[in-house]
Amino acid sequence: MGTDKKLVLGLFGFGVVGEGVYTVLGQTPSLKSSVKKVCIKNIGKQRNAPKELFTDQAEVLLNDPEINVIVEMIDDADAAFQIVSTAMNNGKHVVSASKKMIAEHMAELLELQKKNKVSFLYEAACCASIPVIRNLEEYYDNDLLHSISAVVNGSTNFILTKIFQEKLPFKDALLQAQQLGFAESNPTLDVEGWDALNKWSFLLTHAYGIIPGKERLVFTGIQNVDKLDAEFAAKKDCVIRLTAFAKKLNNGKVAAFVLPKFVKQDDLLAFVKNEYNGVVIESSFADKQFFYGKGAGSLPTASAVLSDISALRYDYKYEYKKLYHHEPGELTNDFYLKVYIGFTDWRHVVKEDFESIEEWHSNDKVNYFVGVIHFDKLRKSTWWKENGVSLIVDADPLIESLDVIHMKKRSLELAGFNGD
């Protein structure tokens, strides 16, 4: 049963994650893994490990035939791809935590794995210690996955929680997140949704065999979500979550996006507060499954890296079953979405994009409406991402056919809604 190999590791990066991984491996002989060499940028810096362990020459690790696993934990996505692709071409297995790199290069990374017959594991790149990739790949390894919705970014979730619970303005909530280390000093990647987009891109590969690639998913972050939106949510017995969402429609195609979304107070994603992550998986028969834990931070990330290293001892590799062994899923933009639009000025809103308006409210302080928009119109326009407009997806947002809607539209027209 199992091969239980001895692994010789080369590490790239020795920040908090890298040092954590190094320390545990040293303390845990049962993992049967030893670190032979660590490649770092700044060779002069003092480290908590013997000096001779370090080098600033990537080739020293990548060309060492004794090193059979490269563990890549650096920030620079381009450099990471160079390292990871060279390592695989040199016949080494790779563990990585670089979500941006993985999201942007999935097609090439799949080829590299095939060509070189090596493992490439990256559980740490999404939801840190929550084993979501493995479970999608191994347990939900069939056509029975109905939908998956998730909070995959801790920074934005912390900010949203503060806006909601403490009624803070966005900028104060962001400042608090930064002070507590839950947001970067340059928070753009998190706040504007890029980090969640990256994670969701490769999670879709494991969930549905979809590689969004250069043709990006529809996404935005929480940069325009503020107190008034939270107040609206509270009135509707909801909270707001930056929700990564995918669902198989009746026509068999997959609807997917990363957008702020209302979530009912009794929904599992409402339970995901502060810096935590959570994933809700719905499959045939199984009802809802909920996976919850810390989605970021050095220790949870190190833990996921260790689990990947541990799995390599048994020659574990992702099979990408949805991609290779099933008819891969296909993204569709042909459906309708019910959304809330908060705004300060009507001129920022392209009202003509909407099929119908179901509810609207406008006075000195509060301006919003709830309407139905075709997803492809949303995808092709950008006004809803601009400053002064906040788009939040309804708690039950998907409309596959329009019959009912057209009726409502007419009724609202009759009611004299014009919004000007």
Added chain:
Amino acid sequence: MGTDKKLVLGLFGFGVVGEGVYTVLGQTPSLKSSVKKVCIKNIGKQRNAPKELFTDQAEVLLNDPEINVIVEMIDDADAAFQIVSTAMNNGKHVVSASKKMIAEHMAELLELQKKNKVSFLYEAACCASIPVIRNLEEYYDNDLLHSISAVVNGSTNFILTKIFQEKLPFKDALLQAQQLGFAESNPTLDVEGWDALNKWSFLLTHAYGIIPGKERLVFTGIQNVDKLDAEFAAKKDCVIRLTAFAKKLNNGKVAAFVLPKFVKQDDLLAFVKNEYNGVVIESSFADKQFFYGKGAGSLPTASAVLSDISALRYDYKYEYKKLYHHEPGELTNDFYLKVYIGFTDWRHVVKEDFESIEEWHSNDKVNYFVGVIHFDKLRKSTWWKENGVSLIVDADPLIESLDVIHMKKRSLELAGFNGD
């Protein structure tokens, strides 16, 4: 990548789970599995499937060389073991949902798997659709698992939730559970903790490489838990959960039990209400991971069976890594437990078993105390399982050394506590 075999199945049992599995397999060609024959007890009964599919002769399935997978979904643990062991000896892979059979025969089942080089999968036997076995086996496949605590029985959890939320007496809550189909008409197996004990027995094998076997874990159910206990819990800002618990102590050995336990309102297990199940896993660095979903019922159970069948297409088998590839864990009874004892009559309580009493209260209506007991004393005595006594483990119950306690004991003795 992967073999993706065609599976030919023989099913034992055609109750709600069996029929669900049969239906989905028929509707989902991508699962590449077909049901050749179904063995049932009552051949005369009308079924929603072609008549020629059925037989009441086990041998027809077990001796059919074309059938390569036996799916066992029957109630009788002894018959199940006969079927499962014959199937494995005949070179067939087996998927099973029989927790009692698995708990009682783990050692033999391990031998059968080794000897016959076949897979034996049973994710459905614990927490139904929550993939807890797989995650313990694959993801937490190293020495870094600190503790695991879980609600693994939906019936008792439903009853406890009702007692707590609606302040129902135990027997009314049980009746409601029965009326809603969350408890059997003969609820003993659930209510007295046997079902949870069985599940926990084999989960410990996957978590720590421990096979409790005939030497049972310390356990009881919720048969003596009632309103007054729930009121005490509420005062302490806790709920009560029938908690399956295991933790690696400082000496490297494992403390484990299945007992009613106070759980802080903000603890993840408090989130597990009604018929749901939940598992909290703590590992080095990863903080807490929480897995949540429906733990029983025909559809969640069928879903887990389907995932196991699906995994067989890729030759998946449990490696029992903690048992075979690590130093297996060892159970210990040498630690102390802080417990609450509710009682109606002092004569039911063996006060001498306790190292110290920290709190006590006794009047016309309410009688309880909180004390510290050596776990081996608890294990060897039975008075705390008797009618009229309710033992509930503290929210933070484990005491590995006694120094502090002895002081408290003395102070209580000085305070004149005698309880008579």
